[in-house]
Amino acid sequence: MNELNKSYEPSQIEDKWYELWENSGYFKPSKKADQDSFCIVIPPPNVTGSLHMGHALNATLQDILTRWKRMLGYNTLWLPGTDHAGIATQNVVERELAKQKISRHSIGRDAFIQKIWEWKSEYGSRITHQLKKMGASCDWSRERFTLDEGLSDAVREVFVQLYEEGLIYRDNRLINWCPRCHTALSDLEVEYEDTEGRIYYIQYPLSDSSGYLTVATTRPETMLGDTAVAVNPDDSRYKKFIGKDLKLPLSGRLIPVVADDAVDQEFGTGAVKVTPAHDFNDEAIGKRHGLPSLQVISEDGKMTAEAGKRYAGLDRYECRRLVLNDLKELTLLEGDRKHLHSVGHCYRCKTTIEPLQTIQWYVDVSAMSKEAITAVKDRKITIVPESWENNYYGWMNNIKDWCISRQIWWGHQIPVWYCPSCKSEHGSDQGDMIDHIFFEPVSTPDGTMLVTGTYSGLRAKGLTHEQIINNSKIIRVSRDVKPRCSRTNITECPDCGSKDIIRDPDVLDTWFSSALWPFSTLGWPKDTDDLRSFYPTSVLITGFDILFFWVARMIMMGLKFKKEVPFKDVYIHALVRDSHGQKMSKSRGNVVDPLDMIARFGADAFRFSLVAFAAQGRDIRFSEERVEGYRHFINKIWNASKFILGNLNNAGYECAAAPLNPDLPGRWIISRFNAAIEDVNRYLEAYRFNEAASSIYQFVWHEFCDWYIELSKPAMYGDDPELKKNTLSCLVRILKGSLIMLHPFTPFVTEEIWHALQGSTGSIMLQRYPMAESRDLDAESAMEYVLSTVSGIRSLRGELNIAPSAELEVYIKTADDNVASILNENMAAIKKMVKASEIIASVGTTKPSGSAVCVQKDMEIYLPVEGLLDIKTEVGRLQKEREKIEESIEFLTKKLSNEKFINSAPKAVVDKDRARFEELKEKSDKVSENIMLLEKIGS
């Protein structure tokens, strides 16, 4: 039998137990055929990531459910893994290389990818180590990575199938472009932020010099690409301009004035410059009016040749300054003013995005999204809390085709090849010799010559196919070039046999592979045991920030490729904010590090805090004080265990094993335990984590420790061996039950105590989680007399300020013999709890003179305090009490005399109020009686 240390030291034991669990294979599914399955796939954290509060909360909730279901006997799997996080990871490694003055272009694609893999093998397991610190009971033998071989097979299979069904296609559209990351971004990857900018008023003269029109713009540099000015057809100010030509300042090009309903007459001047190549609205206007599109900003955010000689090559912001300056000199700039508007930024590098027309790959999600909506409507998937359903529907109903190509290197390269030798199917617009694969200028291996231009142009310069492919960067493949999509790598053109074929350089959006995660991690496209056992998974636990990025797409892909939803429930948890309600961010400097919390308070206290905070549908304000509070709770468990263990050591182990023959307090605490376990199971089933935590807290601390352990002390310190044995057996039983109940929440401390209790065999993880047995309501109501006697006497002690050292004599008048005998049977415990030398309880008890009184249900408690008692104070106290009672009586009298209430309220409610009324009435009478007696003595 072990002894427990004086206080609980989490840091000394957490790693030890985690290792034991993992090495014993306890995190693996049990694989018994007769068991129901329970499975969670982890939302894969970025491989570059390190554990933040969101992860900590997310992992804790998943671990609680996993450990709980596992102990309930389910065949349980929590499958872990990480995400390759395309842009994020590429950026991290690029920054690392930049410190050594290496750019990815200087070392080339293959070498750069190699560098990322090296980085991953060195740092990629950081986050999984941190999850282990949290106690996460993931089956690490099944850990997956979105770029590993199996998952890459899944990605390619899905791409090819969708392509063959015509659901993946290429198109040339305006998209969000990050000039720094040099890639397209999906709508979701753009973060809008309100920014104070300026709006400029610029005069556009009519071509016949008969006047001018003033437009308002926040982006003057884009005027170089204007192909029209639009006004509202109903705008009387501008009707006369419609159809006329304007002479675009700085360029001299003639552009028409068109009429379009989309123009808001109230905004700016009511005249809008139209730049179809660089603005989404303008693109739409351009389409409606058949306007040409003129690209004046390039992929790297610099002005193109189209912008004109004076501006070409300038950065877009330098160009803005120069344009404004030039306009001022021409006196065409009427003025400018402050303007608040929201500006899109790259979610990875925060660079202002630039809308650009490019050719990208898209997934047609129109059919898939409809099925995904139906799945939720038909309750095949339940979203918790329900309020998120509307958000889900709202987004899914307005979903646009998903842009899946990214112009970066780290990720799943698109399995499509092009042949430069084959004539294009449709021919180019010009029908001439233009080649359709374009290369960005990059230096050749000898560093002297710049490689630039089209494929055939470069070959003509004498470069070989390999030289071009290895040292250049393909920036665009025309829509006219025929793609060849394949499950396996292609080495020659299937049409002409040319070996000089080029693979599409783009990679897939990271979320493409994430969308397959619930089935790709289980082995798909192979037909595996895991897939059969665990798909569909039971529940997905995630934050709302990736509901659309990830959850919605998983549902679409799961339905498409597995014909079944990927999970039955989705639990959306809160965002963890700081104690002031601010989002945690590095720039604000308010980030709380979970590992720091674990180091200072222990993983169990930290976990318990997170769960206790996790009320549905509301953000969490994290406060360190509360973590400290829950550390006290962990310590309380520790100390209670120490008490019981000490007694066990004295009494001998066989005591604990004795058959249970509980006395009234024992029956009471067992019943209360059943109430608690009933709550915990019910709340966890409903994902009401905070309620489950609070039920446990309440029971363990305030019922078990504060009441039962205290009540047990006379028995434990007394010399009745039979009573001692019974009490100890009950203490041990409830302690063990509580530890098991607590284990999913606080795995480490419960394991540590478990081993001290049992000797060193068997993990608490292998125990069966308790299910509620029936309550003992007789015991509960009988115990009420004991409990209220103790509270009543304590209250008198406290309020009358009686010295704690004073031993009391107490007299109790009971309503009947039953109450008296309940009290007398538990008298030793009551005496101890209130520090009384003598307590007489009977029906016939009379009140000693000079007593303070406490009136309880079916009891009057008299505390003789002659000499100590200040009669005036006591009368005042009782009067105050009576006032309160009278108030309630008055309220109830009114209520009960209301016929409408009696007739329409449910009988139970009326009866309850009647009973309360009677009780209060009795109490009031007794209190009044006592006041009168006191006043008599006083006078």
Place this chain on the structure above:
RNA sequence: GGGCGGAUAGCUCAGCUGGGAGAGCGCAGCCCUUACAAGGCUGAUGCCACAGGUUCGAUCCCUGUUCCGCCUACCA
């Protein structure tokens, strides 16, 4: 502009089928009682944002208002 959520004790928040509001922390008083001072006992504190409505009865349901968050679209 559209949508969602919040307003309850000094602070942070529970309160899910409408029946006179709870916790933790904090505060005040007493106590180092042999599990625990990281503790025990006792106590104080609430126009449940505001105004209407529905109902026998509203913190809870409905409408409006104010103030805070968040999401989403647009902002030329």
